[in-house]
Amino acid sequence: MTMSVRFAVLPLLALAGCSLAPHYAPPSVASSAAWKPVDGWQPANPSDQAPRADWWSSFGDATLNDLIVRAHAHNQTIAQAAATYRQARAATREARASLFPTVSASGSVTHSESGGGRTIVTNGIASGGGSAQTSYRVGLDGSWTPDLFGQIGNTVAESRATEQARRADLASAQLAIDGELASDYLGLRATDAQIASLAATVAAYQRSLTIATNRYNAGIAPHSDVFQGQSQLASAQSDLEGQKRTRAQFEDAIATLIGENAAAFALAAVANWAPTTPDVPVALPSTLLERRPDISAAERQVAAANAQIGVDRAAFFPALSLSGSGGFNNNSLSGLFSSAASLWSVGASLAQTIFDAGARSARVAQSRAAYDAAVANYRQVTLTAFQDVQDNLAATAILARQEALLREASVAADRSEASVRFQYQSGIVVFTDVVSAQATALSARRALIQIQSDRQTTAVALIQALGGGWTVDAPVLQSTPQR
DSSP states (O other), X not given: OOHHHHHHHHHHHHTTTOOOSOOOOOOOOOOOSSOOOOTTOOOOOOOTTSOOSOGGGGGOOHHHHHHHHHHHHHOHHHHHXXXXXXXXXXXXXXXXXXXXXXXXXXXXXXXXXXXXXXXXXXXXXXXXXXXEEEEEEEEEEEXXXXXXXXXXXXXXXXXXXXXXXXXHHHHHHHHHHHHHHHHHHHHHHHHHHXXXXXXXXXXXXXXXXXXXXXXXXXXXXXXXXXXXXXXXXXXXXXXXXXXXXXXXXXXXXXXXXXXXXXXXXXXXXXSSOOOOOOOOXXXXXXXXXXXXXXXXXXXXXXXXXXXXXXXXXXXXXXXXXXXXXXXXXXXOSTTTTSGGGEEEEEEEEEEOOOOOXXXXXXXXXXXXXXXXXXXXXXXXXXXXXHHHHHHHHHHHHHHHHHHHHHHHHXXXXXXXXXHHHHHHHTTSSOHHHHHHHHHHHHHHHHHHHHHHHHHHHHHHHHHHHTTSOXXXXXXXXXXXXXX
């Protein structure tokens, strides 16, 4: 390397590690110190008694626990997200490899002849008209591009942030599948309860129809009582069939979520559904920002976009490449590694784009705009997360009060139905009163089952809105400092 080249290269090497990416800090998001007050709800910090990673176990259902395990092992959406994450990890390793020199080894054997190998006779003496030669060569070649202006370092930072975003996407996919599976399973169990309630109702309607028919046959009731009883019974039987269809749809959805063929999957009905709704503690908004994987993914995308700005800005500066090679070259294999056969070379090159009609400036403008878009997306995802939590907090409190009221209504309606049915048998009231009381009681029972199911699915939704848990064990992706 000549003296002039050394003086040109050394100052550039001193710049190695310099980054042209803007200083990165997670974007600010408007937040409040506490949730909007909700009657009957007292905010609480996470405690040791609260469910941790396996939040679904708080519903106290062994079948649900087993289904979640099967989904983690066989759900194809989770498998796809996991593969995407592994791909991102490999991409980060590939980008990091550019920080180091590349070394390659080579070896060759060359045999050459001249004169075509013909024999030439001169004055009666034969001589060869050509010559043959064999040469052997082995060597090592190396090259390195110093990261003068942080282009490679920022590429690594971008890949690392993207990798972390894909990891958060994997957590989001698992959280979404867990929530969907839990909601479908709880919906199926609520449907089981509706089916059991309707089956009991059909039996009761059948008894009422029998009473009306007997009274008609005895001549003490009009034929219209029989018609009303038949209509009421048929409607209840139709509702029962509709609930069976709903149950089959829930069952098929569960089969798909756990990676099984719906045609070969079945869940047995439970005899008595006893819904359990967990008491979900409320985390502070600042904690929410750390535990929601979709927010983490959005923040990592901002970091990746920030690093890309540094990559594009580095294109305005020269690129330095260093190369070197060494080896042995000899016509004799035995003397290949002698000092006389050695050879080596070193070199350096600089490249700088002089004119590109504004292409580099345009790329920097694109990367800055992409950063602004990522920031806007991050803030929107965060605001939506706050909305999700606030909506489900309100729903949780309201649904609890509704369940208490509907339970009172159902008990009263059942008593009214029994009283009116007795009065009809005694000839005090007409059959229309029985039909009305029975319809009211059925509606109240079904509404109570539905509100119990709504409370459970709302608890699932709140857990998802809080990131799937209430402890620091939830996914947390820290920002990666820029080089």
